[in-house]
Amino acid sequence: MRPPERPQVTAGEAGVAAALLVVCSLTWASLALANLGWHSLPAVLALAGGVVGSTLLALRRFAPVTVVLDRHELAALAALVLAAGVFLFPGFRYNLGDKDPGLYVATGIAMAREGATTFPDSVVSNAKALGERPVTRETQRLPGIAVAPDGTSRVQFYPLWSAVIATAYDLAGYNGVFNLTPVLGLVAIACFALAVRRGAGGAAGLLCGALLVTNMLQVWQAKYPTTETLTELFIGGGLFLLVVAVE
Secondary structure (H helix, E strand, O other), X not given: OOOOOOOEEEHHHHHHHHHHHHHHHHHHHHHHHHHHOOOOHHHHHHHHHHHHHHHHHHHHHHOOOEEEOOHHHHHHHHHHHHHHHHHHOOOOOOOOOOOHHHHHHHHHHHHHHHOOOEEEOHHHHHHHHOOOOOOOOOEEXXXXXXXXXXXXXXXXXXXXXXXXXXXXXXXXXXXXXXXXXXXXXXXHHHHHHHHHHHHXXXXXXXXXXXXXXXXXXXXXXXXXXXXXXXXXXXXXXXHHHHHHHHO
């Protein structure tokens, strides 16, 4: 009896899936280590590398596939990447502390410096050193940041995005922070385009990617350091992997 042939994925699909795996591994490694108070670039890279390696070994053992070359797909992906580079980069350097983007940037950089979701508040600490006590109970001195009487601040919201920003800051400083969402937006667009290509053909996939790259809301969100683009990446990546798995 002839053994069944391995399922096929294209080189473009394999490359985007690999990029998605790396991004997601870095994301969750950043969050886990920040919550444990162990966040640092070497630790994040080591944990994420372990996740990526284990996933690839598991796929090779339990879900082997054959990678095939599709030149038309690669050409379409290259055009999409070039267009995204024009429209999405560079990201806006928005770091004012009174708005959501600024809050994420401020808490992310604080996590990078302190290695945790809690960090000292110099205003409270300096006031205590002068014999004053400005905080008698945990309060919110800044939006989204709670301050305890001992001068310890903590992030009051689910810190996934801030933890990712912390890793981006460790990797490339402010350039890493403000170009993070354009990178995530590019991968998200590729995921949607490839999912549509699998389901409806190459022309439909290319049209999907072109519409996303030139869409005002897509470009706007991908330029601001807010959570929406990461959410889009999770949704688009999940849809892409689901379509490939079903086929």
